[in-house]
Amino acid sequence: MDRYKHLNEFGRFELRWRIIFTFFALIFAGALLDHMLRAPIGDEAVWCHSSGVLAFLGALWSAHVLRDGARIESVHGGLGLLGEDLSGADFDD
Numbered sequence: 001m002d003r004y005k006h007l008n009e010f011g012r013f014e015l016r017w018r019i020i021f022t023f024f025a026l027i028f029a030g031a032l033l034d035h036m037l038r039a040p041i042g043d044e045a046v047w048c049h050s051s052g053v054l055a056f057l058g059a060l061w062s063a064h065v066l067r068d069g070a071r072i073e074s075v076h077g078g079l080g081l082l083g084e085d086l087s088g089a090d091f092d093d
Contacts, residue, residue, distance in 0.1 A: 017066050024058035025075070027051060032081050 031052030034040060040048050056075065063071035 014066065017062050021059055021062035021066065021071060024055045024062060027055035028059050028075070028078055031055060032078055036081060 031048050034048050035052065056078070059075045060072065063075055
């Protein structure tokens with residue numbers, strides 16, 4: 001905080017990066033849900049995975065700028081969900 005002359009400047013800095021983190025975290029969560037619930041294929045999978053990767057990196061970077069270990073761990077925890085498959089079962093009738 002020594003590089004900020006006023007507490008107000010630090011508050012604006014922190015608010016800006018919290019908003020950025022929230023933006024990327026919501027996109028990352030949406031991509032994870034799409035991946036887990038619908039298991040997209042083809043072009044849809046490319047868009048889902050690409051947006052998820054960019055959102056993951058953005059959320060990780062903004063958590064690093066905020067120096068918030070809990071946010072960094074939560075973003076890493078989202079990667080653990082990639083192995084989950086919550087899509088409905090396919091029954092062959």
